[in-house]
Amino acid sequence: MSVTVFLIFGFTAIASALLCITRRSPIASALWLVITLFCIAALFVGLDAQFLAILQVLVYAGAIMVLFLFVIMLLNLGRPGPSDIKGPLGILVAVVLAIALLTQLLVVSKTTLPSTIQLPPGTVAAVQQQSGMVGAVAAPLFDAYLVPFEIASVLLLAAIVGAVVLAKRKL
């Protein structure tokens, strides 16, 4: 993917994220967020993570955002009500904090990685060539990261039980 295409997707992601945090109606916010998530999936493709891009569309844009829209419609919040954005003082504090954070993050992202921890160029591409896009991610998942993988399954089970308990009217 060329740098220009990458930057177009990046700016689309940023613009729709900006619209997501400023729209008054939660439905509009959710739909702009879906566009941001799709653009991030496109950025994943540009960074040679095709499998994660598919997962991003399936899990985030597909499952999680549908859950959000479901709850918004269940609570009948679709109509844009009075604005829930904070007053002038709140906006001032938030913008100042955000600018400070952005400056810090951009300074940190400009630092060069020490060459001792960098892999020689082409190593990741060679692994992906050898075992395929899915295999290159799945092999460490079931090998070096097996224990976190099992813990994640327990976490998901706990989340299922917790969501059912919390959302039920009477146990």
Added chain:
Amino acid sequence: MLLSPALAISAVLFTLGVLGVLLRRNAIVIFMCVELMLNAVNLTFVALAQNLGLGGQVFVFFVMAVAAAEAAVGLAIILAVYRHKQSVSLQNMNLLRDG
């Protein structure tokens, strides 16, 4: 080659997520902003995985699993709060406030 634009984009997206959390009062929109921050971090992981090995891509899996669990439990909490207060505005959630 795409590393520094990717890091810059993810920095801006993360900041927009923080800005949304600070600006809004609607609990559902704040949840969406948290998801936006998680996605910005995922973008950083994927960008750095090109130079530092595929462990970064594996970690994105775990972030997605935690985000899914968080969304399910968080939205259930919002449903439960709405049932008591008839509102999802954080202004009305001050049960634990002192005085």
